[in-house]
Amino acid sequence: EPEVTQTPSHQVTQMGQEVILRCVPISNHLYFYWYRQILGQKVEFLVSFYNNEISEKSEIFDDQFSVERPDGSNFTLKIRSTKLEDSAMYFCASSDGQGRYEQYFGPGTRLTVT
Amino acid sequence: QKEVEQDPGPLSVPEGAIVSLNCTYSNSAFQYFMWYRQYSRKGPELLMYTYSSGNKEDGRFTAQVDKSSKYISLFIRDSQPSDSATYLCAMNSGGYQKVTFGIGTKLQVIP
Numbered sequence: 001e002p003e004v005t006q007t008p009s010h011q012v013t014q015m016g017q018e019v020i021l022r023c024v025p026i027s028n029h030l031y032f033y034w035y036r037q038i039l040g041q042k043v044e045f046l047v048s049f050y051n052n053e054i055s056e057k058s059e060i061f062d063d064q065f066s067v068e069r070p071d072g073s074n075f076t077l078k079i080r081s082t083k084l085e086d087s088a089m090y091f092c093a094s095s096d097g098q099g100r101y102e103q104y105f106g107p108g109t110r111l112t113v114t
Numbered sequence: 115q116k117e118v119e120q121d122p123g124p125l126s127v128p129e130g131a132i133v134s135l136n137c138t139y140s141n142s143a144f145q146y147f148m149w150y151r152q153y154s155r156k157g158p159e160l161l162m163y164t165y166s167s168g169n170k171e172d173g174r175f176t177a178q179v180d181k182s183s184k185y186i187s188l189f190i191r192d193s194q195p196s197d198s199a200t201y202l203c204a205m206n207s208g209g210y211q212k213v214t215f216g217i218g219t220k221l222q223v224i225p
Contacts, residue, residue: 031210033212042216043158043202043204043215044215045213045214048210056212058212089155091157091158097210101163101208101209102148102160102163103160103213104160105157105158105160107157108155
Protein backbone atom coordinates (compact mmCIF):
# COMPACT_ATOMS: atom_id res chain seq x y z
CA GLU A 1 0.00 0.00 0.00
CA PRO A 2 1.42 3.42 -0.95
CA GLU A 3 2.53 5.57 1.96
CA VAL A 4 4.04 8.93 2.78
CA THR A 5 7.66 8.72 3.86
CA GLN A 6 9.70 11.29 5.80
CA THR A 7 13.38 11.77 6.52
CA PRO A 8 15.09 12.04 8.88
CA SER A 9 13.10 10.38 11.63
CA HIS A 10 14.89 12.51 14.23
CA GLN A 11 16.80 15.74 13.75
CA VAL A 12 18.73 17.52 16.46
CA THR A 13 19.86 21.04 15.75
CA GLN A 14 21.13 24.08 17.59
CA MET A 15 19.06 27.21 17.98
CA GLY A 16 19.56 29.54 15.04
CA GLN A 17 20.49 26.81 12.59
CA GLU A 18 18.60 26.03 9.41
CA VAL A 19 16.90 22.67 9.00
CA ILE A 20 15.25 20.98 6.04
CA LEU A 21 12.69 18.28 6.63
CA ARG A 22 11.99 16.00 3.70
CA CYS A 23 8.90 14.15 2.60
CA VAL A 24 8.00 11.88 -0.27
CA PRO A 25 4.22 12.06 -0.72
CA ILE A 26 2.16 9.22 -2.11
CA SER A 27 2.86 8.86 -5.81
CA ASN A 28 0.33 10.68 -8.03
CA HIS A 29 -0.97 12.78 -5.14
CA LEU A 30 -1.19 16.46 -5.94
CA TYR A 31 -1.94 18.18 -2.61
CA PHE A 32 0.73 18.31 0.08
CA TYR A 33 0.62 19.48 3.68
CA TRP A 34 2.80 20.06 6.69
CA TYR A 35 1.47 19.78 10.23
CA ARG A 36 3.27 19.82 13.53
CA GLN A 37 2.58 18.43 16.99
CA ILE A 38 4.30 19.85 20.03
CA LEU A 39 4.60 17.20 22.74
CA GLY A 40 1.29 16.80 24.56
CA GLN A 41 -0.56 19.20 22.25
CA LYS A 42 -2.84 19.00 19.24
CA VAL A 43 -1.72 18.32 15.71
CA GLU A 44 -1.64 21.79 14.10
CA PHE A 45 -1.81 22.76 10.45
CA LEU A 46 1.12 24.69 9.01
CA VAL A 47 0.73 24.89 5.25
CA SER A 48 -0.81 23.30 2.19
CA PHE A 49 0.74 23.24 -1.29
CA TYR A 50 -0.75 22.60 -4.70
CA ASN A 51 0.41 23.22 -8.23
CA ASN A 52 3.76 24.55 -7.02
CA GLU A 53 2.35 27.20 -4.77
CA ILE A 54 1.07 27.62 -1.24
CA SER A 55 -2.71 27.30 -1.17
CA GLU A 56 -3.23 27.92 2.55
CA LYS A 57 -1.04 28.69 5.56
CA SER A 58 -1.54 29.19 9.26
CA GLU A 59 -0.32 32.05 11.43
CA ILE A 60 2.42 29.73 12.67
CA PHE A 61 3.87 29.59 9.16
CA ASP A 62 5.79 32.86 9.27
CA ASP A 63 8.79 34.09 7.27
CA GLN A 64 11.05 31.58 9.01
CA PHE A 65 9.29 28.74 7.22
CA SER A 66 9.26 27.84 3.55
CA VAL A 67 8.17 24.88 1.46
CA GLU A 68 9.38 23.59 -1.84
CA ARG A 69 8.74 20.82 -4.33
CA PRO A 70 12.30 20.58 -5.71
CA ASP A 71 11.56 17.65 -8.01
CA GLY A 72 8.76 15.27 -8.96
CA SER A 73 8.84 13.28 -5.77
CA ASN A 74 10.10 15.33 -2.81
CA PHE A 75 8.36 17.98 -0.73
CA THR A 76 10.42 19.90 1.81
CA LEU A 77 9.88 22.16 4.79
CA LYS A 78 12.70 24.57 5.63
CA ILE A 79 13.03 26.40 8.90
CA ARG A 80 15.60 29.17 8.42
CA SER A 81 16.61 29.98 11.98
CA THR A 82 15.30 27.46 14.45
CA LYS A 83 14.00 28.44 17.88
CA LEU A 84 13.56 26.30 20.97
CA GLU A 85 9.80 26.44 20.48
CA ASP A 86 10.14 24.81 17.04
CA SER A 87 10.85 21.51 18.80
CA ALA A 88 8.00 19.24 17.75
CA MET A 89 6.99 16.33 15.56
CA TYR A 90 6.54 17.49 11.98
CA PHE A 91 4.16 15.51 9.81
CA CYS A 92 3.84 15.60 6.07
CA ALA A 93 0.52 14.58 4.51
CA SER A 94 -0.84 14.25 1.00
CA SER A 95 -4.19 14.04 -0.80
CA ASP A 96 -4.76 12.82 -4.30
CA GLY A 97 -6.14 16.15 -5.56
CA GLN A 98 -8.46 14.36 -7.96
CA GLY A 99 -11.70 14.16 -6.06
CA ARG A 100 -10.68 12.16 -2.98
CA TYR A 101 -10.07 14.48 -0.04
CA GLU A 102 -8.58 12.16 2.57
CA GLN A 103 -5.22 13.29 3.92
CA TYR A 104 -2.67 10.57 4.55
CA PHE A 105 0.10 11.26 7.00
CA GLY A 106 3.72 10.22 7.14
CA PRO A 107 5.48 8.86 10.25
CA GLY A 108 6.87 12.27 11.17
CA THR A 109 10.24 13.87 11.87
CA ARG A 110 11.01 14.63 15.47
CA LEU A 111 12.84 17.97 15.57
CA THR A 112 14.76 18.80 18.70
CA VAL A 113 16.20 22.31 18.98
CA THR A 114 18.82 22.76 21.70
CA GLN B 115 -14.71 28.15 22.99
CA LYS B 116 -12.31 25.72 21.34
CA GLU B 117 -13.12 24.74 17.76
CA VAL B 118 -12.82 21.03 18.53
CA GLU B 119 -13.13 19.56 22.01
CA GLN B 120 -12.13 16.04 22.92
CA ASP B 121 -11.61 14.42 26.31
CA PRO B 122 -7.93 13.42 26.50
CA GLY B 123 -8.68 10.48 28.84
CA PRO B 124 -7.00 8.15 29.52
CA LEU B 125 -9.76 5.65 28.93
CA SER B 126 -9.15 2.08 30.12
CA VAL B 127 -11.44 -0.76 29.07
CA PRO B 128 -11.26 -4.56 29.28
CA GLU B 129 -10.62 -6.54 26.13
CA GLY B 130 -13.85 -7.20 24.25
CA ALA B 131 -15.61 -4.07 25.48
CA ILE B 132 -17.35 -1.57 23.23
CA VAL B 133 -15.47 1.71 23.22
CA SER B 134 -17.14 5.06 22.64
CA LEU B 135 -15.03 8.09 21.74
CA ASN B 136 -16.52 11.51 21.19
CA CYS B 137 -15.83 15.04 20.03
CA THR B 138 -17.80 18.24 19.91
CA TYR B 139 -17.13 21.17 17.65
CA SER B 140 -18.26 24.76 17.37
CA ASN B 141 -17.56 25.71 13.75
CA SER B 142 -20.64 25.18 11.58
CA ALA B 143 -18.44 25.31 8.48
CA PHE B 144 -17.01 21.86 9.26
CA GLN B 145 -18.52 19.38 6.82
CA TYR B 146 -16.03 16.51 6.66
CA PHE B 147 -15.15 14.41 9.69
CA MET B 148 -12.32 12.00 10.28
CA TRP B 149 -10.93 9.72 12.92
CA TYR B 150 -7.23 9.03 13.06
CA ARG B 151 -5.37 6.56 15.24
CA GLN B 152 -1.94 7.54 16.52
CA TYR B 153 0.51 5.26 18.24
CA SER B 154 3.12 6.86 20.46
CA ARG B 155 5.54 9.05 18.48
CA LYS B 156 4.06 7.89 15.15
CA GLY B 157 2.03 9.62 12.45
CA PRO B 158 -1.78 9.76 12.48
CA GLU B 159 -3.33 6.85 10.59
CA LEU B 160 -6.67 7.51 8.91
CA LEU B 161 -9.40 5.19 10.20
CA MET B 162 -12.68 6.74 9.10
CA TYR B 163 -13.72 9.57 6.79
CA THR B 164 -17.32 10.76 6.68
CA TYR B 165 -19.30 13.61 5.19
CA SER B 166 -22.95 13.35 5.99
CA SER B 167 -24.78 13.00 9.27
CA GLY B 168 -25.47 9.40 10.20
CA ASN B 169 -23.41 6.26 10.63
CA LYS B 170 -20.58 4.74 8.66
CA GLU B 171 -19.29 1.28 9.46
CA ASP B 172 -15.95 -0.33 8.63
CA GLY B 173 -15.27 -3.64 10.30
CA ARG B 174 -15.25 -3.16 14.06
CA PHE B 175 -15.36 0.63 13.72
CA THR B 176 -18.47 2.81 13.40
CA ALA B 177 -18.31 6.57 12.93
CA GLN B 178 -21.34 8.63 13.80
CA VAL B 179 -21.95 12.27 12.91
CA ASP B 180 -24.70 14.51 14.26
CA LYS B 181 -24.29 17.89 12.59
CA SER B 182 -27.33 19.37 14.34
CA SER B 183 -25.65 18.79 17.71
CA LYS B 184 -22.11 19.31 16.40
CA TYR B 185 -21.15 15.97 17.89
CA ILE B 186 -19.20 13.07 16.40
CA SER B 187 -18.45 9.64 17.78
CA LEU B 188 -16.32 6.60 17.04
CA PHE B 189 -17.39 3.22 18.34
CA ILE B 190 -15.01 0.27 18.51
CA ARG B 191 -16.61 -3.14 18.94
CA ASP B 192 -14.83 -6.14 20.45
CA SER B 193 -11.87 -4.00 21.45
CA GLN B 194 -8.42 -5.59 21.34
CA PRO B 195 -5.17 -4.75 23.13
CA SER B 196 -3.80 -3.73 19.72
CA ASP B 197 -6.43 -0.94 19.67
CA SER B 198 -4.52 0.76 22.49
CA ALA B 199 -3.53 4.10 21.00
CA THR B 200 -4.56 7.74 20.92
CA TYR B 201 -7.64 8.45 18.79
CA LEU B 202 -7.81 11.86 17.15
CA CYS B 203 -11.00 13.35 15.83
CA ALA B 204 -10.46 15.76 12.96
CA MET B 205 -12.56 17.84 10.62
CA ASN B 206 -12.48 20.42 7.88
CA SER B 207 -14.78 22.60 5.84
CA GLY B 208 -14.33 20.56 2.71
CA GLY B 209 -12.16 19.71 -0.21
CA TYR B 210 -8.44 19.99 0.38
CA GLN B 211 -8.72 22.50 3.21
CA LYS B 212 -6.65 22.27 6.38
CA VAL B 213 -7.76 19.71 8.93
CA THR B 214 -8.44 20.79 12.51
CA PHE B 215 -7.72 18.16 15.14
CA GLY B 216 -8.91 17.40 18.63
CA ILE B 217 -6.35 16.78 21.36
CA GLY B 218 -6.88 13.02 21.11
CA THR B 219 -8.21 10.44 23.56
CA LYS B 220 -5.72 7.93 24.89
CA LEU B 221 -7.25 4.45 24.95
CA GLN B 222 -5.89 1.43 26.76
CA VAL B 223 -7.47 -1.98 26.21
CA ILE B 224 -6.52 -4.31 29.02
CA PRO B 225 -6.16 -8.04 28.22
